[in-house]
Amino acid sequence: MTVLTIFFCGTGSNKFDVTHENFWDGELVSTLAANHAGREFAEWIVVDGPGSGNLQADDLFTKTKEYGLTGTLFGKGWDENVQHAVNIIKGKCSWRREQLTEQEYNRLKAAGIPIEDVKVEGSWLWRKYNYGERSVTQQTLQEQIIKTFRKDGVIPTQVNLVGWSRGGISCHMLANAMLNDPQLNHIPVNIFALDPVPGIGNFQDQRVRLGANVKEYVAFYARDERSKGFSCVIPQTAVGTKTSIYPMAGRHATMAGNATAAGGVPTSSSDLKTFIEPGRVVRHFAETCLKRWGVQLNKTLNLSEADLLRLTGAIASDEARYKLMHKVSYTYFTELDQGERYVSLGSKGVQFSAVKGSIYAPATGLTTSVLELAAYKHLR
Numbered sequence: 001m002t003v004l005t006i007f008f009c010g011t012g013s014n015k016f017d018v019t020h021e022n023f024w025d026g027e028l029v030s031t032l033a034a035n036h037a038g039r040e041f042a043e044w045i046v047v048d049g050p051g052s053g054n055l056q057a058d059d060l061f062t063k064t065k066e067y068g069l070t071g072t073l074f075g076k077g078w079d080e081n082v083q084h085a086v087n088i089i090k091g092k093c094s095w096r097r098e099q100l101t102e103q104e105y106n107r108l109k110a111a112g113i114p115i116e117d118v119k120v121e122g123s124w125l126w127r128k129y130n131y132g133e134r135s136v137t138q139q140t141l142q143e144q145i146i147k148t149f150r151k152d153g154v155i156p157t158q159v160n161l162v163g164w165s166r167g168g169i170s171c172h173m174l175a176n177a178m179l180n181d182p183q184l185n186h187i188p189v190n191i192f193a194l195d196p197v198p199g200i201g202n203f204q205d206q207r208v209r210l211g212a213n214v215k216e217y218v219a220f221y222a223r224d225e226r227s228k229g230f231s232c233v234i235p236q237t238a239v240g241t242k243t244s245i246y247p248m249a250g251r252h253a254t255m256a257g258n259a260t261a262a263g264g265v266p267t268s269s270s271d272l273k274t275f276i277e278p279g280r281v282v283r284h285f286a287e288t289c290l291k292r293w294g295v296q297l298n299k300t301l302n303l304s305e306a307d308l309l310r311l312t313g314a315i316a317s318d319e320a321r322y323k324l325m326h327k328v329s330y331t332y333f334t335e336l337d338q339g340e341r342y343v344s345l346g347s348k349g350v351q352f353s354a355v356k357g358s359i360y361a362p363a364t365g366l367t368t369s370v371l372e373l374a375a376y377k378h379l380r
Contacts (some may be wrong), residue, residue: 002043003294004156006085006174007033009049010165010256011199022265023257024272028194028283029164031257037296041142042149044295045088049167050077078166082173089184091146091154093139155183160293161191162286164256168196168219169207172235179211186213190293192286193219195252200229208347212238218289218379220255220282221366223247223352224325225263225341228333234355234366236346243359244378247352247366248278249315249322252330255282261321262328275318277311281370284308285379292380305373312370 007029009015017027018034025031033046087093146154159178161171171191178184191214198207210217214237221232230252237243248255251263257279258264259272266272284303291297303311315322327334335342341352343366356365362375369375 001152001158002150002156003158003160004042004089005036005038005044005160005162005290005293005295006088006171007044007046008081008085008161008163008167008170008174009047010163010167010194011049013164013167014048015046022253022260024259024276025257025279027164027258028256028279028286029162029167031283032162032286032290032297035298035300037298039145039149041088041145045085047081047085047167047170049165050081078170078173081170082177085170085174086177086181086184088146089156089159089178089187091143091150093143156187158294159187159189160290160295161189162193162290163191163196164194165197165252166199168193169198169202169233172196172207172210172233175210175214176206179213188215189213190216190289191218192289193217194255194282194286195220195222195225196233196235197230197252198233203233203344203347205347208233208344209236210238210241212240214238214241216242216244216289216293218244218285220246220248220285221341221343221352222250222252222255223341223366224250224254224322225252226326226334226337227252227329228331228335230330231335231342231344231349233344234346237359242361242378244361245355245365246368246375247370248282249318249370250275250278251325251328254278257283261324263325264328264330275322277314277318281308281311281315285376288379308373308376312373315370 009017009029013027013030015030015033017023017030020027030046033044036044038044150156161174163171171193175189175191178187178189196219217235217237219234221234234245254263254275255278259274259276259279260266261271261274280301280303284301287297287300338351342349343352343355345355353367356367357363361378362368364375
């Protein structure tokens, strides 16, 4: 039995954000991935978010290109990210980076490895450089890790998905891609999503609906986000899917570990830790769910009931300060919110507080009080 966990970073975020300057104790998704105690590729992978600079391009199991600003603005590249994840689940790549990059060539040369000299092609005006071929590709090595260390066959017996922002939407996309794949549609899927936001024009069914292969869906939503174009998705789940949704104080990045007063770039060293409580609470429950879903983690918070009471009490005490966030926007413009965030329930736009009912556990949904610790019993 192999439980595979796939971590999807948000827009502009990557696996190295465990030390990002905007996050006082690391961005949550990359931190959870770094703390996974299993073997990378066989038991877990982390996927960089759209617009993050293609740092993983050479290692992906599917070919991609540099999307630049269109990745940040429109999510370009997340389809390739999802296909990469599908290929990782199957343990078989659809593309290999066979040609050396300039950086790899220089590193091998400096190490004294016997490789051919760089080939210069074309005229002086249109000069191109060929740095040679890899004898063994990254994809080949990773396929072998998967083959060797997955127990009882290459196809995992369970897949857990964790994602923030467009990474949360990528979780939806991958779950649906698995449902439509005859090799993968039998695999049970669990999802932990942090404020899944698709961006303008990205509310297609594969991003806002989930099928019966998703056994449990847990998500936290930023109550105080008001940026134009940051409408989050509460997906329409299948009958039988255990669905738990919770509001959390702060903006889109607050629950992911950005503890600044405005939910963005720190204005000072002291501002870096202004609102640490939402990130602590969400991280604790993410770790709780992952451990319940069969994941071994290092460096977990293991918060006690007293710890949670202290953190949620501090959030409630700072209510007025969180409301100041409503005037700040990542996109310059704020929503005409009529007092609360506008969200997408499936593909239908509704007010934040309208998302509740017996299909959720707890039934209070996005109206749940942060002080109501009993509401989190479903996650333990």
